[in-house]
Amino acid sequence: MQPAQRESVEQVADIAIVGAGAAGLFAAIWAGRTLRQLGLSGASESASRHPRIIALDGARKLGAKILVAGGGRCNVTHHAVDESAYAGSSRNAIRNVLRAFPVARTVEFFAELGVQLKREETGKLFPTTDDAHTVLDALLAECSRVHAELRHPWRVHRIERLGESGEPSTDGNAPRFLIHAAPDSGHPPLQARTLILATGGMALPKSGSDGAGYAFARGLGHTITPLVTPALVPITLDPACFLRELSGVTLPASLTLLSGSGKKLVSFTNSTLLTHFGLSGPGPLDISRYWLEQANADPACRLVMNFLPAMNVESLDAALVEARSMTMLRVFDRPATALPERLVRAACAHAGIDPASTGANLSRTARRALATAICALELPATGSRGYTFAEVTAGGVPLSELRLDSMASRVTPGLHIIGEICDVDGRIGGFNFQWAWASGYLAGVAAARAAIDALGLTEHRPRV
Ligand SMILES: Cc1cc2nc3c(=O)[nH]c(=O)nc-3n(C[C@H](O)[C@H](O)[C@H](O)COP(=O)(O)OP(=O)(O)OC[C@H]3O[C@@H](n4cnc5c(N)ncnc54)[C@H](O)[C@@H]3O)c2cc1C
Helix, strand or coil: CCHHHHHCCCEEEEEEEECCCHHHHHHHHHHHHHHHCCCCCCCCCCHHHCCCEEEECCCCCCCHHHHHHHHHCCCCEECCCCHHHEEECCHHHHHHHHHHCCHHHHHHHHHHCCCCEEECCCCEEEECCCCHHHHHHHHHHHHHHCCEEEECCCCEEEEEECCCCCCCCCCCCCCCEEEEECHHHCCCCEEEEEEEECCCCCCCHHHCCCCHHHHHHHHCCCCCCCCCEEECCCEEECCCCHHHHHCCCEEEEEEEEECCCCCEEEEEEEEEEECCCEEECHHHHHHHHHHHHHHHHCCCCEEEEECCCCCCHHHHHHHHHHCCCCEHHHHCCCHHHCCCHHHHHHHHHHHCCCCCCEHHHCCHHHHHHHHHHHHCEECCEEEECCHHHCCEEECCECHHHEECCCCEECCCCCEEECHHHECEEECCCCHHHHHHHHHHHHHHHHHHHHHHHHCCCHHHCCCC
């Protein structure tokens, strides 16, 4: 950039955050809190030394995902979070970040903001109000209290790295990034010394998280994993699959992913919803990213469903042998083998059996066919419902490219990358927000410390 152009830039931030979703808001709050401990936030008196935090977001209304989360109740976190609930980058790396801001701190943080959380039977934590607005309002109020400015709609179009080709700067506080809105937006570019990239992934693109951040990360020297796919996403089944006729049936079931060579890779047992397109509900959502990832590399992999997770083909076959005088409808009405009648009739039809037949009437082949349809049904999965219906994105910036104590880039000085844009995705249950909180906390604190250092206030560094 030419010096004349640079002079026309009016807007300056010490810390710019691109994306004010869960991770970006958390980073803004913790940067603000860290500065406040020194009286260095925007409200303090020595105006020349105020590090300025500005979070930009393209959305007209902030917090779309916080508001839709958990069916509008916002599943803020889970009572037992550890790295085993996540996939993507190495579990060790994920653990290091999660440990910096454990669940107890999330609970304490929200309590300080007046948001009490309650734990449900599943281990999920929700606000006691059962209203996601409580969570979003508290986060926005805290941003305001710590003088983190939120600017929106301010969609970032391009991010330029400064000082690469121009004259070397002797100013330790010189800006390193120039953030541009679209040329017709009317927003002048924003200079920043520290940049926190928190643009999310591609799930629910109408919320504003449409993957633009991946291009920014690449432009700033990072890689994106070769595979980026929807995760926590409903799975589509071949139109001929009999399960598609059972829309509305919900039951606990287990889903197992087998490699093309038959090796068991992962299994989830949880509530499953049969729909007109295929499968939804927690079990299918949890396994979706593993199946999509495996199917990409190993098209012969298989998804197998068991509608009676406590049984297998052999034990169900034995139960059918034992039920000599009972009809199939009666067998699957008993507690140990209870299934919805619609499913029983459809499974019998699939196996070529009259549901009014008794155990004694069935040939061994017929019994095995029915037991397989119920306990080891190979699913003709065809794909997913895509980002529009996904809760999260698998893939992104590998954690190996970031310093895990600050989420700082190992490639580009002054850059931090947090939240869903990272190659980390969690299971259903509050794990994805916990990742956003933990990574946002680390980047916010580190960015504030860097701002303090850049302003020559190192001796006053707060302990947070
Ligand atoms: C329907 C649904 C329900 C969910 N429920 C839960 C739940 O109950 N519990 C849970 O833990 N997780 C849940 N999740 C996942 C969770 O919402 C995300 O993992 C989390 O919001 C990610 O936070 P983030 O800040 O990284 O990204 P996001 O929340 O996606 O925020 C990114 C922000 O960046 C902005 N942005 C993107 N590009 C630009 C740009 N170019 N310029 C300016 N701004 C930009 C976007 O407008 C957005 O505000 C749910 C997700 C969905 C879709």
